[in-house]
Each structure stands twice: as C-alpha cells, then as structure tokens.
Amino acid sequence: MDDKLRNKLQDISERHEELGEMLCAPEVVENTARFLAASREHAELRPVAEAFTRFMQAEAGLAEARELLADPDMRELAEDDVTRLQDELTGLESELQRLLLPKDPNDSKNVVLEIRAGTGGEEAALFAADLWRMYSRYAERMGWSMDLMSASEASAGGLREVTGMIRGKNVYANLKFESGVHRVQRVPATESQGRIHTSAATVAIMPEAEEVDVHVSESDIRLDVMRASGAGGQHVNTTDSKVRLTHIPTGIAVECQQEKSQTKNREIAMVLLRSRLLDLEIQKYEAERAAQRKSQVGSGDRSEKVRTYNYPQDRITDHRINLTRHNLGAFMDGDVGDLITALRAYDEAERLRP
Structure with a gap:
C-alpha cells in the first residue's frame, strides 16, 4: 500500500x-x-x-x-x-x-421505472409486460414496494408503455444499469409456423428527483388537461382528470391519468417531470464519461442494446460485460440478482482502473 x-x-x-x-x-x-x-x-x-x-x-x-x-x-x-x-x-x-470510490449521490434514491414496447408490434408489447413483471418480482425479492404510475395497454394484452415507482433501500444503485434496449427472441403466440421473431423494449431507470434536486420554474411548464381514456371507472371520459405537463425549455412531456383527481395526477406528473430532467443530466454526464472510457457499463445511450433474452436456447446474454446465463424462466420471475451484482462489480473494476 x-x-x-x-x-x-x-x-x-x-x-x-x-x-x-x-x-x-x-x-x-x-x-x-x-x-x-x-x-x-x-x-x-x-x-x-x-x-x-x-x-x-x-x-x-x-x-x-x-x-x-x-x-x-x-x-x-x-x-x-x-x-x-x-x-x-x-x-x-x-x-x-x-x-474509497466516489459514491453516486443518487444510489440511495427511489426509482422511476419506464418500459416502452419497441420494434415487434404486439409481441414487443407482450415482452414489455414480461419485463414489468420481472422487475416487479425482483422488487418483491428485495423487499421494495412498486407502484403503478401510468400504463397504456395493447390490444393483445401486453403493454405499449408502463411507468412505475420503486421505493426501498438503494434501489437506484441496484437498477441503474438496466437502462437500454432489451431484445427478445422467441416464437410469438400468434405465430402459426413456429418461426422465431425478434422484438424489443426500452427500459429507462430514473432516480426519483425531489425539488432540492431539480428546480422547475412554473413559467417553464405548460399544463394541459383532458378527459381520461381507457380503463379507470366512472371518471373516465366524464372529467378532465388527465394531466399533461410539458417542460418548454427541453420539450420533455409527461402524462398521468391514473388517479380520479386532477390535482393528484398533476403531483405524479411533476415527480415524473423532475425525474426525467434529472435523468437527462445524468445521461449527459454518462455520455461524457463514456467518451473517456469506452468499456464502462453505463454510456448514457438509451438506444444501446444491453441484453438479449433467447427463449429457444434458454439463455440471457448481457452484451456490455459479455455474460451469459441460463434458466430464463427463473430470470423472468425476478431471479436477476446475480447479473445485477456482476454489472455493479464490472463498473467498480472499471472505475478502479488507472
């Protein structure tokens, strides 16, 4: 020493x-x-x-x-x-x-999880729903709570888009490397000839931002209210409860219609907006860091393909650290801890490099 x-x-x-x-x-x-x-x-x-x-x-x-x-x-x-x-x-x-490595100031924060179906149509939406369940089951294993904030269902029963809040100890520290494109290879239920299709969904992990983390001026926000649509009870299509907030300087827009109260929907939307603005700053920082060190786990690029779920071969491959494991069924049931540990260890090793 x-x-x-x-x-x-x-x-x-x-x-x-x-x-x-x-x-x-x-x-x-x-x-x-x-x-x-x-x-x-x-x-x-x-x-x-x-x-x-x-x-x-x-x-x-x-x-x-x-x-x-x-x-x-x-x-x-x-x-x-x-x-x-x-x-x-x-x-x-x-x-x-x-x-002695510098601590990420966001590691102890709760997380806003956002999953969006990508290429692959209905199969992508079904995969997005599978990912939502996977993270839900992992949250249960970790003793965290997970609350739905907004969801858009697909006609075949999947999810075109879903957003939730995960609360607990060191949630961001464990999940921050999950952001990116997750790809699935399997035979869809609608495929009559048994052909393997490739679909994708995008995962975004954003630390929950409070007012002390991100100050958003009211003059920079455009508020739109409208009738809620879809499932939700008697208030749907009868009250202007759906809220859309647009941050004018960045163009970032968020929506919420989960609650019957417009006020509650606005509060949830503000949490989402602040978290996305904080996430934008994190992505910029990670992109700069990635330019200096190409092999690190987080690059700040949400279009990066991070993982493939191959059902015919019963394997999961994380492309950033070239790690493959099997027993896909258990993995999709929330048994993802070993891979998350490997990603965190890889990041620590990279930061220790001179």
Whole structure:
C-alpha cells in the first residue's frame, strides 16, 4: 500500500474514532441536528475504518510471522501464516480501494421505472409486460414496494408503455444499469409456423428527483388537461382528470391519468417531470464519461442494446460485460440478482482502473 493511500485511510480512521466520541458527548446528544449529522458521517466511515483496522492487524501479524521464519522449529508454521496473511492483505487493499470510490449521490434514491414496447408490434408489447413483471418480482425479492404510475395497454394484452415507482433501500444503485434496449427472441403466440421473431423494449431507470434536486420554474411548464381514456371507472371520459405537463425549455412531456383527481395526477406528473430532467443530466454526464472510457457499463445511450433474452436456447446474454446465463424462466420471475451484482462489480473494476 502506498503512503498516500495509507495516510488517507489513517485520517478516515481517526475521524471515525473522533465521531464515535462526539456521539457520546452530552452537548452533541442534546443537539438533534448535530447528532444526526455526526451519526450519518460515522455510519458512512465505519466500513472503511473497520476494513483499515483489519488491514493493520493483518500487517502486524505478517511482520510477526516473518520474524518467526528465522526459528527452525517455527519455520513451517510461519511460512503458512505468511502466505495466508499476504493473500488477506491483498484482498483487504482491494476492498479498501473499492470502499474509497466516489459514491453516486443518487444510489440511495427511489426509482422511476419506464418500459416502452419497441420494434415487434404486439409481441414487443407482450415482452414489455414480461419485463414489468420481472422487475416487479425482483422488487418483491428485495423487499421494495412498486407502484403503478401510468400504463397504456395493447390490444393483445401486453403493454405499449408502463411507468412505475420503486421505493426501498438503494434501489437506484441496484437498477441503474438496466437502462437500454432489451431484445427478445422467441416464437410469438400468434405465430402459426413456429418461426422465431425478434422484438424489443426500452427500459429507462430514473432516480426519483425531489425539488432540492431539480428546480422547475412554473413559467417553464405548460399544463394541459383532458378527459381520461381507457380503463379507470366512472371518471373516465366524464372529467378532465388527465394531466399533461410539458417542460418548454427541453420539450420533455409527461402524462398521468391514473388517479380520479386532477390535482393528484398533476403531483405524479411533476415527480415524473423532475425525474426525467434529472435523468437527462445524468445521461449527459454518462455520455461524457463514456467518451473517456469506452468499456464502462453505463454510456448514457438509451438506444444501446444491453441484453438479449433467447427463449429457444434458454439463455440471457448481457452484451456490455459479455455474460451469459441460463434458466430464463427463473430470470423472468425476478431471479436477476446475480447479473445485477456482476454489472455493479464490472463498473467498480472499471472505475478502479488507472
């Protein structure tokens, strides 16, 4: 470990210890704002401080084991300890470098999930519905909640477009690499000759943006209200409950008709609009980063084909990291954790590269 990294870790360790003492001080405990701020910082530094403590302990153990190499009676045992501790130190140094990577400020945010059917007609809409169910099942496995915000059904029972909110711990951190074009290869139910068709759907993962994240001036918004259409009960076609908000500077438009109340639909539409504006900034940043490092996971290009679901061969292939796995049935039932873990690990490895 070089001196620069060691000094940085030593400073973090000392700060973690200082914060621990502060949290026991009466003047801090009595000041709610100060106590909460110190608690948050203490919790953020804990993984690094604890890993550095384990590193220092392993380093001290290695020095002792090397001294024992000179003792003929202890040499064989000491050699085993040296090998074990060297491996442990290598692993701990890698872990510390990973822990020091800059955190994505959006990682802890909830997510707006948007799925749109692409090429493939009714089959694409059916695939979009399959993806919606896949993410719903994954959310259940993770203990997250998932709420429908808007949906447009296709005549064959699929979804032309669907938007939902996923709430829980570190949702964006887990799902942010799902954005892009998802392609499916299978025999559609309507295909009489058994031919394999290729269809696609686009997935967008957007961190939920609050007013503190994105300020939207009322003068920049055009509000249109209209009669809701489709399923929805007695209010459909009887009240102007459907809301469309257009952000004039960017041309981004969002709609919502899920609720009977125009006011509630406008609130939901504002959440969507702010999230899309924040997502636009993220895409610009990712595109700039991709220009500097072509092999990273996120490129900011939503037209990029990211994954293929091949039903005849029972396989899923993620094209960004060249990873293929099988058991497509389980995957579509929400068993996607291993692939998401692989994508996150790949991104971390890329960011660790000099």
